[in-house]
Amino acid sequence: MASEGGTPDNISPDWAGTSILDLTSPELAKPSTSSTDNGEDFEVLENEEEEDEEDRDEEMNGLPPLEDVPPAKAKNEGQGSVSDTPPEESSETSPEWLDVLGSGLLKKKVLVAGQGRETRPVRGQDVTVRLKATLEDGSVVEEASTLTFTLGDCDIIHALDLCVQLMEMGETAMILSDAKYCYGPQGRSPDVPPDASLAFEVELLSARDAPDLELLSGKEKSELANRKRERGNVHYQRGDYVLAVNSYDIALKVVGSSTKVDFSPEEEAELTEVKIKCLNNLAASQLKLDHYDAALRSCNQVLDQQPDNIKALFRKGKVLAQQGEYSEAIPILKAALKLEPSNKTIHTELSKLAKKHADQKSMETEMYRKMLGNTGSGGLPAKCKDKSSRSIPWKWLFGATAVALGGVALSVVIAARN
Known part of the structure; x- marks a missing residue:
């Protein structure tokens, strides 16, 4: 993914350039040479800077975080709102459409x-289908002789994830779907327009149980976890943060599952890197959903293993800032900026927080002044001014006492001489 450093890196101009049906697609954007990237998805920082430019006077609304996409709130519609349980279908094969x-x-x-x-x-099973997808005008936008995905893991557009569960082995079905369960208002550049309905011809070729995670090699685990993570990236770029969290969680379960296989040090290191990427992007998605405590836990898990991870430091700083903990957030962002001084996104965020912190301190000072009842000039509370006004009589009293005592002593001396 892209990262910030000096000037923004090039990023993929359109998230939809990667087919949602293509589960073996490469990373969604170009790798970055910035030291902040280290091979991870860093699109959140890019996105956050875009949000800052567009909404400079608004309160921060998350990261972008778990990271180059239009800002959007988590939806309770579209893919995120559909029930995971498909309806029952009549056992009798019917030529009529099933709603x-x-x-x-x-x-x-x-x-x-x-x-x-x-x-x-x-x-949970891995299914393989033959697929042909067309627009309403008959234009073919997707065709695959074999396409494999895990059923129910949101690895594919929701229309297929739901309907394939209702198909029998060897069955060929026609599926008509509103854009809501396909590519939505964004569409898929350049072949699927926004809000386009699609027709699918699908044949169910096979279904098999997912592989036993305990028997996978380290390389196989990394590959499987990366595929789930990349699906999460697609959901994130579409603004479907709930589905993104789901995909990152699945990837983390793959990485963290028990094993009966001995891994090489290289495989262990690769799994750790995948875990770090997933946790960083998970934090970004959780921030978008305003799940601050969960995002903070994700960041801390990264920092437990990589204390100098810039993305985790940046997002932890943003979480604390969202919670109003500016005095804690600023040192964390300064630590991130020290690791990459040219990062404009961190510079921008730090400047915003410094101003907010100063405003917060000014408000607190004014509040304390009012609480102490100071309504006069000079900035001193009334109690201090009263104390100051009473100090003059005490000085005079002390002086008068000293003079009186001196007079008494002189009288005693004179009387003794006489």
């Missing part, structure tokens, strides 16, 4: 009957 969600926005019709209801795949 999958009851809203008319997602429909399925059997074209070629399958091998029976008992052959339907279940969530």
Whole structure:
């Protein structure tokens, strides 16, 4: 992903350039030469700087964090709002359309009957399908003789994730989906326009249980976790932060699962790097959802292993800033800036926090002044002024006492001589 350092690195101009149906796609953007990247996804910092430029006078609204995308709030619609449990379908094969969600926005019709209801795949299995996707005008936008994904893991657009669960082995079905369950208002450049409905012809070729994580080699675990992480990146760039969190969580479970295989030091190091990337991006997504405590835990897990991780330092600083802990956030951001002095994003954030901290201290000073009842000039509380006004009589009293005592002593001396 892109990172900040000196000048912004080039980033992928359009998130949708990577097909949501392509589960073997490479990283979503160009690698960065900045020391802040270290091979991780750093799109959040780029995005946050864009937000700062657009909303310079507004309060910070998260990171971007878990990182080059239009700012958006977590949606309770579209992919994030659909039930994970598909509706029941009649055991009788019917030529009529099945209204999958009851809203008319997602429909399925059997074209070629399958091998029976008992052959339907279940969530968690790896399914392979043949796929052809077209626009309403018949233009083909996706075609694959074999496409494999994990059912129920949000590895693919929601229309397919839902409907394939209702298919039987060997079945061919037609699926009509509203844009809400495909590419949404963003579309997919250059072939899928915004808010475009799609028609899918899908044949279910096979379904098998997911691999036993305990038996995977270190390299296989890293590859599987990276695929889940990349899906999370796609969801993040679409603004679907709930789904992004889901994908990053799945990736972390893969990395952290127990094993019966001995890993080489190189494999252990690679798994650690994948874990760091997932935690950083997870923190970014949690910040977008205003889940500050969870984001702070994610950042701290990174810093426990890599105390000088700039992304984790930056996001931890932003979390604390969002919670109003400016005095704690500023030193953390200064530590990040010391590691990469040319990072403009950190510079910008630090300047904002310094101003907010100064404003906060000024407000606190004014509040304390009012609490102490100081309404006069000179900036001293009333109690201090009263103390000052009473100090003059005491000085005069002390002087008068000293003179009186001196007079008494002189009288005694004179009387003794006489």
